[in-house]
Structure formats: C-alpha cells, structure tokens
Amino acid sequence: MKILFLHGWNSVPGGVKPSWLIKHGHEVLNPSLDDNDFAAAVATAQAEYDAHQPDVIVGSSRGGAVAMNIHVDGKPLVLLCPAWKKWGAATAISANSTLIHSRADDVVPFAHSEELIRNSGLPATSLLEVGTDHRLADPEPLAAMLAACEKHAPPKESLLDHPAISGRYLFPQPRRVRQPFLVPVDGAELACYRHDFDADALTLVHFHGNGEAVADYLPDMAEALAAIGLNSLFVEYRQYGGSTGKAQLTTMLGDGEVVLQEAGLEPGEVIALGRSIGSLYAIELAHRLPSLGGLILESGIADPGQRFLLHGDLAAAGLAPQQVLAEVERHFNHQRKMAGYQGPLLVLHTENDGLVDIDHAERNYAWAGSTKKQLVRFPRGNHNSILAVNRREYLAAVKQFAGEIRG
Template sequence: MSEDLLNHPLIAARYFFPRPDSFAEPFWVDVGEARLACHYHRPHSHGYTLIHFHGNGEVAADWRDGFPEALASLGLNCLLAEFRGYGGSSGRPLLGAMLDDVEALINAAGVAPERLILFGRSVGSLFAVHGISLYPNIAGLILESAVADVLERLLLRLTPEELGASPAQLERAVAQRLDQQQKMHAYPGETLVMHARGDSLVDVSHGKRLHQWAGGPKRLHIFARGDHNNLMFVNQREYFAEIAEFVERLERGNEI
C-alpha cells in the first residue's frame, strides 16, 4: 500500500515540476524501465565524489556550468544526479520509484561509499537522506534548503482522499519510506545543514530539525541573506567556504 501511494500519479502531478532539457553526452544511469541523464565531472583521480540531488523545478543541466568546477577547486568530483522525467531522462517522476533509483545512482558513481558525499537541495534532500539510510558508511551529507517533514509538504498540494487513502494510510506510507528523523538519527557520518533564515518556501525550522536529528558530527549554518532558490547565488563565498570546511573535517577524520 505504501509503495502504491507514493507512486500515485497525483503526487507526480501536484508535487513534482519536471521540465525537459538535454545536453550532449550525458552520463547515463539505467534504472529499470527508465534512463537518467546525469552529468559526471571527474577531474580528480583521488578525493571525494559528491553526488548532487537538485531541487524541484530544476534539472541537472542547470548545475553544469560553474558548479562542478567550483567543487573541483575544493578537490571534489561531482555527479549531478537527474530524476525520472526531468531533463533528458525518460520515465515519470513517481516518488516511490525515485527513491528506488537512489541506489543505482550511488552505485553508478563507481566510488566506495567511504569516498562519497551526498548533497540534497530542497526536494533533493529526500533522496540524499534516503541514500545515507541505504549506505550509512557514506562519508558525508550536505543538505541545502532541505525538507524535514515530507508529509507536511505533500499535504500542501493534495489530500489523502484524492489518493483514495485515509489520513492514517498516507501518514503510514510516508513514515515507512520517508522518515527523515529516523534516517538522520541513524547516520553516524559528518553532516552539514545550510538554510536561509528567510526561506519563504521551506521554513528554516526544517533545517533546524534536520540538524537536531543528525546522529553524527554536525554543523548548522543559517544564512542571513537569500531565499529558497537563490541561497548559493547571493552567498557564494560563504556557501563554498562552508563546503570547503566540511571537506576539511572529513579529511581530518580520515587522518585519525
């Protein structure tokens, strides 16, 4: 029942906002009946690889120019993950199926979990947090403008009755696969949570909760400037300094 509910087409229609956008020579990741058109920037033979799960209404192509290079300057490789039905990918953005795709995306990086960082922005946080629940030995987790309460976000756009379910059934379905608190608490790795104080789309309380729930070493950075969709652009120096310090903490941890 939980899988059926999460894959309900009404969730796809109301909650996800895909758009087509293609680029030359994508890094293809096969996920059963769909192919995900990702981008992989690998300038470093050593160092960590960051898998970036973008936000809603975005596509991997939006992040191809400049972002991988900025991460490369910090010693990071970068896999820009794409979702079903987004960008040049095939398939439909069904929530349950998208969660299932996370394992294939992590494996496609071809890197041991201990050398991986998962990065989830906005709705992409659902998939990054799911990834650390699948591979708790992943080195680090970065969350930007992230979602703590998935049920709250769904109920903003639909009712359980529209899905043919009771409130209790929808709550149970979300709890079974999208319990952010449990997943964060069980993860022992390094976590960085970044959020804008004035986020008008996903309130800063979501970031504070995710940080509170994190079970391992953690840092919360609340930006005084910016909103949900421009956090990086208006805080570039501060934003990438946080990521650089995060990578340094990982490297120091490996030296112990």
C-alpha cells in the same frame, strides 16, 4: 518484510540485532541453532527457509557461515562478520549479497570478508566497514543491517506515487545535458552528469530541487566544486532532462545507490548533497549507505508528509490524510533515518527561506546521530537564491566540510 535471522555461536534467539529488525516493522524468523553440530544448524536453517520463504537471510558470525551453506534460491544475504573460513564449505556468495564488518573485529578478521568479496567477484561497495567490534550491536552497524535488508524489500506500489501526490510535487523539466552519464535503473535510464578532475578527490553527488534539472547546474556548479577540490556527479531524476521513466516519489528512492554503483564510487569517497526535495534522496542514500563520507542538506525537508498534504490533491484521488501519513512513515521517516546516520553532516539553510522554514533544518540537525555536524544559517537570500546570494560563504562551508572529512 520477512527476514530469516541466523544467530552466532553461543548466542540465542531474540538478541539485539533481530530485535532491532522487529522494532522497525519486519517479521523475523529467529530459530535456535545447534552450537556444537554445524550440520544440524544448517539443517535447522534450511527447514526454516523452506517453510517460510523469507525475503532476506541475515547471518551473524557463525550464522553467516550457516547462511552461506543453505540453498536460498538466489535470495539476498546480509552477512555480519561471517565466520565462513571456520565453518562450512561455501567460499563465495551471490551478487545481491551485502557484507557488514568492523575492521576492529578481534574474533573474525576483516580480511576474511575482503577475501570473500574477491572470491565472489563482487564490487568493493558490497562490503560495508562499520562498527567498533565483533558484536556489531551499536547504532551504526544496526542501521547498516536494517538498510541492507530494506533495500531488498519486495516491490510494493505506494500511494505516494499516485499522480495526485507525485504529480503535484514533482515537476519534470525538459532541459538536457550534453554528453550525459547514462545510468540504467529499474524501468528507466537516468541522464546524469559526471565531472572528474582528480582521481584522488572526494565526489559530491548532487540531488536537485523539484523544479530544477541537472542542466541548470552546468557548467557553473561543476566548475565551482572542482575549484574547491571536489569531483561532482549530478543525479537526474526519472522523466527530468534526458531521463526516461516516470517521476514518482518512492520509485526513485533507490536510484542514488544505483548511480554510485554504476559510477564505481566507494561510499566513503562520496559526499551526498540534497537540495530541497533532493534532501529526500540524499537522506535515503545515507540511510542505505551509512558509511557515506558525508551528507549535506541544503534547504532540506524534515517532514515530507506536511509537504505532500499541502500540495497533494487527495480528494480527487479519494485518499485520506491518514493514508498518506502512513506511507510517509514507511518511506520518508526522516527522524528515524537521520538518527541512524552517524557520519559528518552539514546543514545549509536561509533564515528567510519562504518555502521550507528553517525549523526543518533545525529538526534534521537535531535528529542526526552524527557527532560531527554543523548547521549554517544564512541571514540573506531565500529558498531559490541561497546559493546565488551566499555563494562565497556557501562554497567555503562545503570546502571546509570536505576538508575535515579528508582530515
């Protein structure tokens, strides 16, 4: 992915933020911008954009103002505490833009980004509140910047979506929900289910296992979550239940974020719960939205590559294990994603899972960058009976977790 990074005032190319993007495999254009002549800085940035046609433009502080004042043909902007009120004439940004800002910024007021969001008619979710100062050079804002860029990566077909892998690991179920919450995504429509009982409550967004459907959790799970004070939103996968499209491992990675946007949910008001293969999509959501209120992994997977090699029919597709693992590294590197997540984490797993060994839970827990994390090991039950056998303890752990998020 090609990224144009525009640095701030009195900064230089090669700083922490562009280096972070390079470290994660992206081509970064990082020109030196004139500190004293804003028009010259804009001209330099425009020339760089015209010559290289990057996929995303990132602007930090004064560089954010520069980014707003060049012509980018609708390309997405990722703006870090943009100093738009001090430099340039632009007062609005395009719909595919993301703002990242710390409320503790003592150089560019956080309120300026809130105003920019209002000027642009963008949802509040377009502004991510992360970090502890103006620099935004700590792990959480760096992860937010990376995720904001990567969600705009040009579509690239992944061999993980080949029937020899996705078709051997995803098993679409026909059971449908009544009165679904329909969510349009790229190339499909998801038949999700939403249960709201309290406008002020947190919402648990649930991603189920590969042999399940949202209908399997209704009405029992929705009612149980309401009883402990949580609204719920059950995400249905493509080709499952009443959803259209094809069930493919990487194609579905961005669907959770679209569901939240369609539901009008602020990330900080959401707890994502991923069960079994659903952990792939809950972890991805936390990677894309680092300000997520909380993350719960139930019987979650630490090493998807191991699972894909075990169940995939590589020989029939003419695929080598190394090819598969390279794609897993690109799309499902849970160690990297978990390290970038610093929000509250709850890991639930049985000691006798039978399908996904508890060492997956231990690894996800150890990798997480969060300082507020808990691993609950259930001595009873297995992969498919974890909730049924441990219902009281399971729901008590979720209730306590949600309560601690609310403070």
